[in-house]
Amino acid sequence: MNVVVCTKYVPNPQGTPTLGPDNLLVRSDVEGALDPGDEYGLELALQLVERHGGEITAISMGPDEALAGVQRALAMGAHRGVLITDPALRGADALVTARVLAAAVQRQPAELVIAGVESTDGYTGTVPVTVAALLGYASVTAVRALELEGDALRVERQTEGGYDVFACPTPALVTVTAGATEPRYPSLKGIMQAKQKPLERLTAADLGLTAEDLRSTQTVVEVVDAAAKGGGEIVQGDAAVARIVELLAEAKVI
Amino acid sequence: MGAAWVYAEMVGGHVHESAAELLTIARSLGAEVAAIALGPGATDAAAELGAHGAATVYASDDEVFSGFAGGPQTFAVAGLIEEHRPSIVLFPGTYEGRDVAGRLQARTGSTLMANAIDVVGTDRARTEIFGGMKVVDVQLAGPEPHLVLVRPRSVTPARTDGTAQVVAVPAEIPEAERGARLLERHEEVASGPKLEEAKVVVSGGRGLGGPEAFAMLDALAEAIGGAAVGASRAAVDAGWVPYSYQIGQTGKTVKPEVYIAAGISGALQHIVGMKGAKRIVAINKDADAPILKMADLGVVGDVFQVIPALTEEIRRRTSS
Ligand SMILES: Cc1cc2nc3c(=O)[nH]c(=O)nc-3n(C[C@H](O)[C@H](O)[C@H](O)COP(=O)(O)OP(=O)(O)OC[C@H]3O[C@@H](n4cnc5c(N)ncnc54)[C@H](O)[C@@H]3O)c2cc1C
Numbered sequence: 001m002n003v004v005v006c007t008k009y010v011p012n013p014q015g016t017p018t019l020g021p022d023n024l025l026v027r028s029d030v031e032g033a034l035d036p037g038d039e040y041g042l043e044l045a046l047q048l049v050e051r052h053g054g055e056i057t058a059i060s061m062g063p064d065e066a067l068a069g070v071q072r073a074l075a076m077g078a079h080r081g082v083l084i085t086d087p088a089l090r091g092a093d094a095l096v097t098a099r100v101l102a103a104a105v106q107r108q109p110a111e112l113v114i115a116g117v118e119s120t121d122g123y124t125g126t127v128p129v130t131v132a133a134l135l136g137y138a139s140v141t142a143v144r145a146l147e148l149e150g151d152a153l154r155v156e157r158q159t160e161g162g163y164d165v166f167a168c169p170t171p172a173l174v175t176v177t178a179g180a181t182e183p184r185y186p187s188l189k190g191i192m193q194a195k196q197k198p199l200e201r202l203t204a205a206d207l208g209l210t211a212e213d214l215r216s217t218q219t220v221v222e223v224v225d226a227a228a229k230g231g232g233e234i235v236q237g238d239a240a241v242a243r244i245v246e247l248l249a250e251a252k253v254i
Numbered sequence: 255m256g257a258a259w260v261y262a263e264m265v266g267g268h269v270h271e272s273a274a275e276l277l278t279i280a281r282s283l284g285a286e287v288a289a290i291a292l293g294p295g296a297t298d299a300a301a302e303l304g305a306h307g308a309a310t311v312y313a314s315d316d317e318v319f320s321g322f323a324g325g326p327q328t329f330a331v332a333g334l335i336e337e338h339r340p341s342i343v344l345f346p347g348t349y350e351g352r353d354v355a356g357r358l359q360a361r362t363g364s365t366l367m368a369n370a371i372d373v374v375g376t377d378r379a380r381t382e383i384f385g386g387m388k389v390v391d392v393q394l395a396g397p398e399p400h401l402v403l404v405r406p407r408s409v410t411p412a413r414t415d416g417t418a419q420v421v422a423v424p425a426e427i428p429e430a431e432r433g434a435r436l437l438e439r440h441e442e443v444a445s446g447p448k449l450e451e452a453k454v455v456v457s458g459g460r461g462l463g464g465p466e467a468f469a470m471l472d473a474l475a476e477a478i479g480g481a482a483v484g485a486s487r488a489a490v491d492a493g494w495v496p497y498s499y500q501i502g503q504t505g506k507t508v509k510p511e512v513y514i515a516a517g518i519s520g521a522l523q524h525i526v527g528m529k530g531a532k533r534i535v536a537i538n539k540d541a542d543a544p545i546l547k548m549a550d551l552g553v554v555g556d557v558f559q560v561i562p563a564l565t566e567e568i569r570r571r572t573s574s
């Protein structure tokens with residue numbers, strides 16, 4: 001089974017995010033990484049092709065720096081990479097991003113597309129299902145386990161109070177939750193081999209997308225600082241327990 | 255201006271609490287307000303939806319709407335939109351809300367704004383970023399209806415005591431539109447008060463070191479009485495407690511009288527889920543942990559000493 005994995009390159013999740021003068025998230029000159037949230041899906045894809053055969057294509061839309069993210073996916077074991085970079089895509093909203101990814105998926109036959117539940121920096125959590133609907137694929141989100149059964153997938157979806165099991169026809173798109181599995185570290189051999197793997201660089205025009213397709217429909221018009229909450233009281237040692245008890249009593253909960 | 259619609263999610267035969275919140279926002283827009291409720295219990299839910307301001311409820315009790323992963327809902331909502339042309343549709347920021355709104359966007363080609371905390375006009379929604387440090391207003395353009403996903407518990411629902419007219423929604427969903435089919439449901443039986451309703455929430459993070467330490471939090475919650483136990487994503491991802499415990503961006507939003515964070519660093523994604531608490535207590539052994547900077551009472555200390563001592567002290571007080 002051939003699998004496409006969506007891999008986003010995001011500003012370092014441990015860093016402090018900032019907004020530029022244009023009210024867009026500053027992405028250049030910021031240390032970045034493959035979104036850790038995408039590694040879980042990639043790991044499930046690797047396990048799936050190890051059991052059933054097939055190839056994995058890692059696709060990403062992002063600036064030149066995002067090459068490092070695709071390379072990490074290749075080092076983990078993806079077979080080929082596709083990076084879509086285009087100045088027209090700066091500040092792309094969820095629908096534009098979905099159009100780009102859907103067009104990129106269509107370039108190779110795949111029975112399954114895997115993405116993260118939500119990206120670390122954008123966290124709309126809607127891009128993947130929009131991709132699925134644009135392609136006419138079935139979709140299941142927040143998946144924690146999946147297995148191929150004949151032509152269909154059996155997937156476990158995380159819910160508020162437990163999990164649901166779905167039978168999902170292929171071609172399908174699933175989003176994989178963090179914590180679904182333990183992503184592997186790229187081996188030294190993997191890192192060496194990654195350099196030889198096919199990696200395609202595309203623009204929006206290469207995907208047949210027009211200026212109309214790329215028009216974003218959301219503009220930030222105002223940014224204000226939320227009322228800053230002043231730091232409270234800090235205690236340590238023996239006084240701590242008594243102060244917590246006092247606070248609970250003030251709140252009338254004990 | 256066209257109508258403002260609300261997607262009223264049905265869960266286990268009941269309408270999700272987010273519907274009343276979304277209706278409260280929809281009413282503030284000054285448009286005609288309607289709700290869509292799909293799945294078993296929908297018709298009965300119309301009274302509740304009407305009491306929160308829906309003049310019309312498009313409803314179907316058909317099981318097709320609870321047996322698939324969002325495909326039938328998307329098809330039905332798309333049909334209603336085509337027929338009635340609302341200006342805006344509000345969805346809850348739940349998994350189902352995101353699935354239906356996300357798939358719908360591919361059909362309508364309209365804008366979809368996620369993580370909103372309020373809607374100020376049919377073309378303007380509000381969100382917060384960086385853990386709530388900045389409030390951002392976003393202008394929505396493109397074809398109507400604009401689609402907005404609103405974070406649960408962003409506003410306090412208000413009743414109008416109105417009644418809604420129920421309009422039946424056809425439930426003939428073409429095979430190709432149905433998508434993934436539900437085979438089994440597994441629910442953990444939750445004990446104790448619900449996280450969202452508890453007066454006190456005691457939450458544990460990676461600093462607890464393992465699942466055993468959560469017993470310590472259970473004991474504290476029990477000593478306080480009426481308290482619920484929650485967790486950070488780090489503790490959930492590690493498998494120490496189930497996902498239903500998770501508080502934050504991808505988990506629950508809680509607004510208790512007191513929130514006690516034990517061994518939690520205070521990542522932005524955790525803070526968005528608990529900053530609405532009236533009083534925040536944080537226990538962390540690292541004096542530089544971000545959570546201590548936003549707590550009303552920050553305790554620099556070891557959870558393994560503070561929590562048992564606190565539990566003991568509360569027990570002593572309440573038994574005397
Ligand atoms: C898209 C996305 C969504 C996310 N959604 C959520 C979400 O919904 N909820 C959420 O919580 N997180 C979420 N996260 C993860 C978040 O970024 C943090 O990684 C997570 O909250 C960290 O959990 P933690 O504070 O328990 O662990 P850590 O950050 O590792 O902190 C552990 C803390 O425990 C302290 N400690 C250690 N030992 C002790 C001790 N003995 N006594 C006292 N203190 C001790 C340490 O000093 C440290 O401050 C999300 C991340 C992303 C990218």
Ligand SMILES: Nc1ncnc2c1ncn2[C@@H]1O[C@H](COP(=O)(O)O)[C@@H](O)[C@H]1O
Pocket residue numbers: 006007008009035037038059060061062094097101114115116117118119120122123124125126127128
């Ligand atoms: N620019 C992108 N390139 C590749 N994948 C993406 C991109 N944006 C979103 N995705 C995928 O969609 C998931 C959800 O993203 P989002 O809707 O932004 O929360 C991510 O975890 C990725 O798998």
